[in-house]
Amino acid sequence: MVWAAIAVTAFGCYAMKLLGLSVPAAVLERPLVRRVAALVPIAALAALIALQTFADGHTLALDARAAGLAAAVVALLLRAPFLVVVAAAVVVTAAVRALTG
C-alpha cells in the first residue's frame, strides 16, 4: 500500500507539472484560480507544520518537537540558510528530549 501511495503521488505530481507546461495560459490564468492556487499551498503547509509538531496520534501534545519548531523560527528570523533551519530544529528537539528524557 505504501508503494501505491508512492505511485499515485509520483503520477499526480508529474501530471500537474506537465499540465502547466502544456495548457494555454488563458485556461488557468483567471484571477480567482490563481488566487486559490496561491493560497492552497499556504493552507497545506501551515496545517502540516501544526499536525507534525502538535499531533500525537489522536491527541494533541506539547513536547520537544515544539521547541525544535521554535528553534527553526529563530533560525529563519536570523535569515539562516535552509539546511541550518532544518538542523536547528533537529538538534534542539534531540537536546530537549535528551534533557527531559
Place this chain on the structure above:
Amino acid sequence: MIPTPVETDHPARPRGAVIRDALGVGVTVGLSGFAFGVTSTGSGMTIAQTCALSLLVFTGASQFALVGALGAGGAPLAAAAGALLLGVRNTFYGLRLSQLLGLPGAARPFAAHWVIDETSAVALAQPDRRSARLGFTVTGASLYAGWNLTTLLGALGASALGDPAAWGLDAAGPAVFLALLAPMIRPGDVRRRQEPAVAALAVLAALACVPFLPQGVPVLVAVLAAPAVLALSRLRHLTTGGRAARRRDEGEI
C-alpha cells in the same frame, strides 16, 4: 524554498553568470535531499521507497508530506492527497515557464519533471529566453543529481542511526515546511493580509480535526481555509463596496 532572485538588470546575461547562479541554487538545495533521506527512512519507508520518491516525485514538499503522513499511520490515499495538494503550485510555475522557455512539444514531457520551486525561480529571474533555458537546465540537472544522491546517502545513514526520534529527526519535516511557508506569508505586508489569515485558519482547523478524523485527513479539511478566507473577504468587500480592494485581491498571486 524559492531563493533570492538573481539580478535581472542586464539585457543579455553572459552564460558563465547564468551557470554560476544555477549551480549555486542546484548544489545547495540538492544537498538537502540528505534531510529527506533521513526523515523518510525514519518514518518507516524502505531505502528503495525513499529513493523512488526522490527519483519519481521530485518535489520536496510533497515528498516530506507523504512520508510524514504515512509515518504517522495515515491511510495511503489520504497521505497521497495531502502530498498532491502541495504539488499544485508546480502547475502554475509550468504556465509561466511555458511562455518563457518556448519549448517544442516533444521536449515538454522531459522538462516537466524538473518544474519545481528552484528551477522556476532561476529561470524566471533571467532576462531572455536563452538564459532562461540555460538556467532551467543547469539548475534542474544539478539539483536532480544532488537531491537523489543525497537522498540515498541520508537513507543509508539513517538506517545506521537507530531510533530517529532520539535524534530529533521527526522535527525535520515541520522545519522544511516552515522554511517553504515563510516567504509566502510576509506578515508585515498589508496588501497580503489573506495569507496569514489562511495559515492561521488552516492551523486551527487541522488541530481541531485531530481527535475526530483519521490520520492524513485533517490536512485535507484544513486546505478549505483557502476558499473560506477568499469567500469571506469577497463577502466583506461586497457589503462594504470595496471594489478596488476586490480587484486588487483577485489580480495578485
